[in-house]
Amino acid sequence: MPKYKSIVVLTGAGISAESGIRTFRASDGLWENHPIEDVATPEGYYRNPALVQTFYNQRRQQLSEVEANQAHRALADFEQSFAGEFLLVTQNVDDLHERAGSRNLIHLHGELYKVRCQDTEQAFEWKQDVTLETKCPCCNKPGNLRPHIVWFGEMPLEMERIYDALSRCDLFISIGTSGNVYPAAGFCQEALWAGAHTVELNLEPSETRDAFLEAVHGPATQVVPHYLS
Numbered sequence: 001m002p003k004y005k006s007i008v009v010l011t012g013a014g015i016s017a018e019s020g021i022r023t024f025r026a027s028d029g030l031w032e033n034h035p036i037e038d039v040a041t042p043e044g045y046y047r048n049p050a051l052v053q054t055f056y057n058q059r060r061q062q063l064s065e066v067e068a069n070q071a072h073r074a075l076a077d078f079e080q081s082f083a084g085e086f087l088l089v090t091q092n093v094d095d096l097h098e099r100a101g102s103r104n105l106i107h108l109h110g111e112l113y114k115v116r117c118q119d120t121e122q123a124f125e126w127k128q129d130v131t132l133e134t135k136c137p138c139c140n141k142p143g144n145l146r147p148h149i150v151w152f153g154e155m156p157l158e159m160e161r162i163y164d165a166l167s168r169c170d171l172f173i174s175i176g177t178s179g180n181v182y183p184a185a186g187f188c189q190e191a192l193w194a195g196a197h198t199v200e201l202n203l204e205p206s207e208t209r210d211a212f213l214e215a216v217h218g219p220a221t222q223v224v225p226h227y228l229s
């Protein structure tokens, strides 16, 4: 791999697919059972909080039963061996990058293993189920904890830090994302404008394929370790 100084990597559901976590838009996608507006919007949550809490309880439970895969590990190993600046931005809400050893990591869309108080916005590590009776640790109110997840129409996290890294990167790699969801789907263009080399590692060409100068298609557990070696 040529000598890069500053690398930004974006991952999506496809990097966790071979760990057994279903992606969003595949035929058996997670949202198949529920319309997006019912489980991944604030309106859906306030309309039926019990349904949304159950949806996230099921995903927390599933996450406790899967492991990080070779693609997560290859990224973590590369980060540790890379002498320049490295930032991993994930759209995923699972903790598989952390479990594989990734360090400089931003969860753009939040984290499954966190909940937050709706009054104070304070976030808590949380691996158990949340019900309408669950009391918030800070205000002690039942039903006041929501998933620490960015829903559609809500502001993604740490955008300033991400755009700053994109403006300085000379390599941008996108792994396992369909390029459907903004602002993440626009990051590649930001990197191009910064003069970066842009690479898509995905099972198939994404919606934003035209913004990539290079693409390697195939399963992440094969393509990612090979590309980073």
Ligand code: BV8
Pocket: 011, 012, 013, 014, 015, 017, 018, 023, 024, 025, 026, 029, 040, 091, 092, 093, 109, 149, 150, 151, 152, 153, 154, 155, 156, 175, 176, 177, 178, 179, 180, 181, 182, 183, 201, 202, 203, 204, 205, 206, 218, 219, 220, 221
């Ligand atoms: C915002 C949390 C503004 C929930 C998620 C019209 C045009 C443009 C934009 C919009 C628009 N209308 C509305 C918008 C904005 C909207 C948006 O982009 N909508 C889309 C649907 C059009 N975006 C937002 O609302 C965002 N916020 O814009 O805020 C704002 C400004 C100021 C103030 C306030 C607000 C917030 C978006 C975040 C939504 N939350 N997740 C949860 O996870 O439960 S998004 C959700 O989709 C996940 O995070 C997921 O990661 C993300 C993207 O999906 P992918 O990761 O790409 O997964 P997908 O299944 O789609 O694709 C998987 C890919 O992997 C495929 O390409 C497949 O081929 C590949 N693959 C599969 N297997 C493998 C593989 N690759 C390699 N190996 C394999 N084995």
